[in-house]
Amino acid sequence: xxxxxxxxxxxxxxxxxxxxxxxxxxxxxxxxxxxxxxxxxxxxxxxxxxxxxxxxxxxxxxxxxxxxxxxxxxxxxxxxxxxxxxxxxxxxxxxxxxxxxxxxxxxxxxxxxxxxxxxxxxxxxxxxxxxxxxxxxxxxxxxxxxxxxxxxxxxxxxxxxxxxxxxxxxxxxxxxxxxxxxxxxxxxxxxxxxxxxxxxxxxxxxxxxxxxxxxxxxxxxxxxxxxxxxxxxxxxxxxxxxxxxxxxxxxxxxxxxxxxxxxxxxxxxxxxxxxxxxxxxxxxxxxxxxxxxxxxxxxxxxxxxxxxxxxxxxxxxxxxxxxxxxxxxxxxxxxxxxxxxxxxxxxxxxxxxxxxxxxxxxxxxxxxxxxxxxxxxxxxxxxxxxxxxxxxxxxxxxxxxxxxxxxxxxxxxxxxxxx
Numbered sequence: 149x150x151x152x153x154x155x156x157x158x159x160x161x162x163x164x165x166x167x168x169x170x171x172x173x174x175x176x177x178x179x180x181x182x183x184x185x186x187x188x189x190x191x192x193x194x195x196x197x198x199x200x201x202x203x204x205x206x207x208x209x210x211x212x213x214x215x216x217x218x219x220x221x222x223x224x225x226x227x228x229x230x231x232x233x234x235x236x237x238x239x240x241x242x243x244x245x246x247x248x249x250x251x252x253x254x255x256x257x258x259x260x261x262x263x264x265x266x267x268x269x270x271x272x273x274x275x276x277x278x279x280x281x282x283x284x285x286x287x288x289x290x291x292x293x294x295x296x297x298x299x300x301x302x303x304x305x306x307x308x309x310x311x312x313x314x315x316x317x318x319x320x321x322x323x324x325x326x327x328x329x330x331x332x333x334x335x336x337x338x339x340x341x342x343x344x345x346x347x348x349x350x351x352x353x354x355x356x357x358x359x360x361x362x363x364x365x366x367x368x369x370x371x372x373x374x375x376x377x378x379x380x381x382x383x384x385x386x387x388x389x390x391x392x393x394x395x396x397x398x399x400x401x402x403x404x405x406x407x408x409x410x411x412x413x414x415x416x417x418x419x420x421x422x423x424x425x426x427x428x429x430x431x432x433x434x435x436x437x438x439x440x441x442x443x444x445x446x447x448x449x450x451x452x453x454x455x456x457x458x459x460x461x462x463x464x465x466x467x468x469x470x471x472x473x474x475x476x477x478x479x480x481x482x483x484x485x486x487x488x489x490x491x492x493x494x495x496x497x498x499x500x501x502x503x504x505x506x507x508x509x510x511x512x513x514x515x516x517x518x519x520x521x522x523x524x525x526x527x528x529x530x531x532x533x534x535x536x537x538x539x540x541x542x543x544x545x546x547x548x549x550x551x552x553x554x555x556x557x558x559x560x561x562x563x564x565x566x567x
Contacts, residue, residue, distance in 0.1 A: 182338070
């Protein structure tokens with residue numbers, strides 16, 4: 149257990165702590181109980197949440213106790229956005245999102261064995277509290293002059309829109325969670341994203357005020373793209389963990405296409421490869437970038453973690469079939485749909501001349517150019533080279549009666565979708 153903080157730091161998984169020396173000592177001293185919370189502001193967690201689950205997973209593997217909290221009550225209020233008021237979601241929508249997020253978290257933590265994780269919903273202890281009890285028992289510990297200094301609150305107060313009391317009170321609700329879990333479960337560490345630092349401190353301060361003890365908070369860094377823009381709902385580029393919002397194939401493709409400059413860092417954050425293994429990937433990225441060994445290992449590892457080994461094997465087969473020489477006819481219907489969803493394409497009726505198919509798909513701009521491409525051996529359907537310019541796209545060319553994959557060379561792909 150004594151080395152877990154060092155490992156988290158080496159992996160770049162620690163952004164802020166309330167007291168690093170005290171936390172390091174607490175982690176080395178014995179079994180610590182920590183919690184990480186997720187608000188159901190959407191039906192799925194995303195890779196920013198995945199970073200926190202990875203830290204919680206490593207903490208659990210190191211022998212510490214982990215509690216995962218789903219915000220059935222805080223999700224009804226919403227963490228203040230820095231630029232505008234949130235649209236409140238219905239209780240039914242929040243309840244559905246709670247169930248979905250619970251399922252995703254349960255797949256990433258171990259809820260069995262000698263050191264099982266625990267799942268809780270803050271609605272269970274928040275809903276019974278009356279307004280008077282809320283103000284008397286919890287509100288008295290919060291000072292407004294401190295609350296308005298929180299970054300998101302301060303920015304909203306200085307805007308034309310201002311901030312409602314509903315969102316202003318969010319930090320009290322999150323602080324209440326930490327106090328409840330400290331009292332009932334012995335939690336002494338809260339984990340969150342670095343953009344949640346102010347809310348984490350609200351809980352630390354509440355426990356100090358109400359109980360007279362010091363507890364810990366730690367944040368993980370925001371995950372950003374090569375331009376420094378974070379991945380998330382507010383940016384419109386969230387990478388969802390729910391396969392209904394982002395297919396395993398699309399998820400895998402994101403990781404396999406990570407830039408060389410980013411891949412070693414992502415390997416440290418998102419995988420269990422040790423220092424020696426990552427050093428070797430760094431060497432390969434530097435000396436043999438064309439092999440894309442780091443990207444392949446990253447994509448396989450993270451997709452397996454989130455979607456399982458079977459789904460990963462299916463998307464790897466799909467990638468090889470589409471961009472290599474694999475057997476596209478062996479792809480299952482769902483993987484085929486996912487793999488071809490983003491390809492340019494057009495509806496094509498069975499029996500259409502291949503020359504007309506190439507024009508319809510934008511692969512050729514005229515009958516003459518289509519014939520020339522076929523004559524030069526540059527066209528294939530479902531990875532089978534087309535040699536006859538008089539050929540037609542028959543019924544059997546449409547895989548699972550859905551789509552035929554037409555290629556020019558190896559990289560120019562299009563989908564002939566059955567009309």
